Amino acid sequence: MKSHLGLRRKIAWQLQTSDAIGYDILSFDEDGTRRQIEVKSTTDKVSDKFSFVMTENERQNALSLPNYWIYRVFDVKNKPIIYMVKNPLKDDLAQIVPVKYQVSVKVKK
Numbered sequence: 001m002k003s004h005l006g007l008r009r010k011i012a013w014q015l016q017t018s019d020a021i022g023y024d025i026l027s028f029d030e031d032g033t034r035r036q037i038e039v040k041s042t043t044d045k046v047s048d049k050f051s052f053v054m055t056e057n058e059r060q061n062a063l064s065l066p067n068y069w070i071y072r073v074f075d076v077k078n079k080p081i082i083y084m085v086k087n088p089l090k091d092d093l094a095q096i097v098p099v100k101y102q103v104s105v106k107v108k109k
Helices: 004-010 056-064
Strands: 025-028 034-041 068-074 081-086
Touching (some): 034 056, 056 068
Parallel strands (some): 034 068
Antiparallel strands (some): 068 081
16 A cells, blocks of 8 residues: 555646646545546535536546546635535436537638
8 A cells, every 4th residue: 555645745736737637636545546636616505415517528537537526615715614526427416417608700801
């Protein structure tokens, strides 16, 4: 088993590298397994039912990566509480509704 200190040193905030990676933090389970974490925060009070916006890239990563997690942070301005949910997209815990479209327009001159 790898040392916890060694694993902590490998934790990386992915947005510092690229926002195209599809998750926010690369972390590790105690056995050294990579954990991809998408953080979704809100000022709302804690609730056992919640929603958030997810990009297509995040959705694709959630469907393809074996150890993808959503960390939902409630009440970020006062007393933050974190729910750590192992990939709700794979366990049928989530209902996914498309809400955004990218529209490109070329106008005639």
